Amino acid sequence: MKRRGFLAVTAAAFVAGCNKIADSDAGSKLLGAAERWHKGAHRLLTDREALAPEYPRSAISPFFRGNGSTDPQNGDYQAQAADNFANWRLEVRGLVDNPMQLSLDNIRRLPQRTQVTRHDCVEGWSAIGEWTGPQLSVILDEAKLRPEVQFIVFRCADKLNGQDYYESVDLIDAYHPQTIIAHKLNGEPLPIRNGAPLRMRIERQLGYKHAKYLTAIEAVASLDDIGEGQGGYWEDRSGYQWYAGI
Amino acid sequence: MKRHALSTRIWHWLNLVCLVVLFMSGLTISNAHRRLYWGDWGFAPEQAWLIVPRFPDWMTIPGYYSLAVARDWHILMAWPFALLLLFMWVAMLVNRHFKRDLMTSPSEWKPAAIWHDVVQHLKLNFDHEGGKFNFLQKLAYGLVLGVFLPMMIFSGIAISPGMEPTFGWLVELLGGRQSARSLHFIFAFALFGFFVVHVVLVILAGPIGQIRDMITGGKSDEA
Numbered sequence: 001m002k003r004r005g006f007l008a009v010t011a012a013a014f015v016a017g018c019n020k021i022a023d024s025d026a027g028s029k030l031l032g033a034a035e036r037w038h039k040g041a042h043r044l045l046t047d048r049e050a051l052a053p054e055y056p057r058s059a060i061s062p063f064f065r066g067n068g069s070t071d072p073q074n075g076d077y078q079a080q081a082a083d084n085f086a087n088w089r090l091e092v093r094g095l096v097d098n099p100m101q102l103s104l105d106n107i108r109r110l111p112q113r114t115q116v117t118r119h120d121c122v123e124g125w126s127a128i129g130e131w132t133g134p135q136l137s138v139i140l141d142e143a144k145l146r147p148e149v150q151f152i153v154f155r156c157a158d159k160l161n162g163q164d165y166y167e168s169v170d171l172i173d174a175y176h177p178q179t180i181i182a183h184k185l186n187g188e189p190l191p192i193r194n195g196a197p198l199r200m201r202i203e204r205q206l207g208y209k210h211a212k213y214l215t216a217i218e219a220v221a222s223l224d225d226i227g228e229g230q231g232g233y234w235e236d237r238s239g240y241q242w243y244a245g246i
Numbered sequence: 247m248k249r250h251a252l253s254t255r256i257w258h259w260l261n262l263v264c265l266v267v268l269f270m271s272g273l274t275i276s277n278a279h280r281r282l283y284w285g286d287w288g289f290a291p292e293q294a295w296l297i298v299p300r301f302p303d304w305m306t307i308p309g310y311y312s313l314a315v316a317r318d319w320h321i322l323m324a325w326p327f328a329l330l331l332l333f334m335w336v337a338m339l340v341n342r343h344f345k346r347d348l349m350t351s352p353s354e355w356k357p358a359a360i361w362h363d364v365v366q367h368l369k370l371n372f373d374h375e376g377g378k379f380n381f382l383q384k385l386a387y388g389l390v391l392g393v394f395l396p397m398m399i400f401s402g403i404a405i406s407p408g409m410e411p412t413f414g415w416l417v418e419l420l421g422g423r424q425s426a427r428s429l430h431f432i433f434a435f436a437l438f439g440f441f442v443v444h445v446v447l448v449i450l451a452g453p454i455g456q457i458r459d460m461i462t463g464g465k466s467d468e469a
């Protein structure tokens with residue numbers, strides 16, 4: 001048991017050293033830089049329109065797990081759900097020449113894309129589902145982005161641990177052909193657990209990018225004034241990587 | 247000629263730092279979802295082939311549960327680890343370390359010869375006739391350098407959703423995303439197993455001389 005004690009002490013000292021490095025200014029900059037190197041390498045190696053794998057319908061998981069918020073209790077969400085989301089509006093705003101308020105009917109009348117894709121949670125699990133909805137690019141084109149737009153921010157109806165959920169992507173992922181605003185899962189209206197009535201699908205990134213309970217799409221030039229400035233709920237709250245392709 | 251080339255020594259110690267950080271931050275990542283699956287998807291206990299025990303905080307980086315910080319470390323150290331392995335392979339091929347010391351000849355694969363090596367190891371007799379390494383060492387180092395370490399990189403790339411549009415064939419080759427994740431875990435523990443045996447044998451073979459030689463290079467013992 002003495003040897004195990006020695007091992008634990010050595011490991012603890014090493015862990016403490018790593019914690020010190022991570023907490024230092026230079027250390028945290030280095031850790032952040034690594035994320036950007038990966039993003040740069042991915043963008044260098046992968047075409048901006050390269051598709052995530054799509055599966056046959058037979059590959060769909062028997063149940064699609066919900067995670068994070070699975071039944072929002074804040075605001076008027078429950079009332080809207082009871083009303084079958086008849087008055088739900090998706091606002092398109094920010095640095096656009098043509099701001100819009102889209103109803104679910106407006107969304108359903110746009111050209112639709114259906115894709116059977118795999119959802120990879122940052123925790124490590126995966127599930128496969130069939131998603132249907134218009135491409136985000138169609139809506140952005142309609143809204144007419146101003147030239148200074150760099151990011152698209154997704155606003156959500158749910159609060160997680162008392163804070164608004166939001167996420168963001170750059171224009172490469174916003175205009176990716178598989179980036180859709182899904183209103184159907186496996187041919188049925190999106191269940192509440194999976195983000196009813198609208199959620200994002202950002203197929204080349206991890207699950208926390210796929211904002212649920214979508215209320216607004218906001219075009220911005222910088223993420224500095226959005227939330228705490230890190231680009232998303234998990235990025236602001238827990239230091240998660242903004243680029244979630246790794 | 248020195249017993250260990252400078253490139254080998256530099257790689258050996260830097261690689262150790264990378265592997266320790268990658269392994270310990272990997273244990274935190276494992277704690278985030280303690281089940282392993284085969285195929286493309288899986289999320290429920292009944293789909294898992296293994297439920298991994300929870301690793302205590304003293305084994306993990308950081309020393310508390312934070313998936314975000316563990317991923318930061320993992321993502322950072324993946325770069326030097328992969329680039330150093332590439333450097334080591336180029337160096338081994340250029341300075342002929344691979345051909346001279348690691349490549350096995352057909353005669354070494356005879357059961358009698360292998361058995362002889364096993365018996366000598368069990369008797370803790372580490373004198374080898376002729377070459378620098380005996381068969382079991384060549385096999386172990388060859389597997390680590392040629393299979394275990396590269397597999398960590400390939401299975402790591404296969405877990406990355408951003409890489410899949412380009413390296414989808416790699417994900418398929420490894421049997422799907424969740425299989426790749428399982429293999430990443432299995433090879434990490436294979437490397438941990440190697441580490442334990444390696445350290446035990448170094449201790450048995452005289453740790454001070456072995457560690458000194460791996461730092462200074464030492465003198466060639468069979469010139």
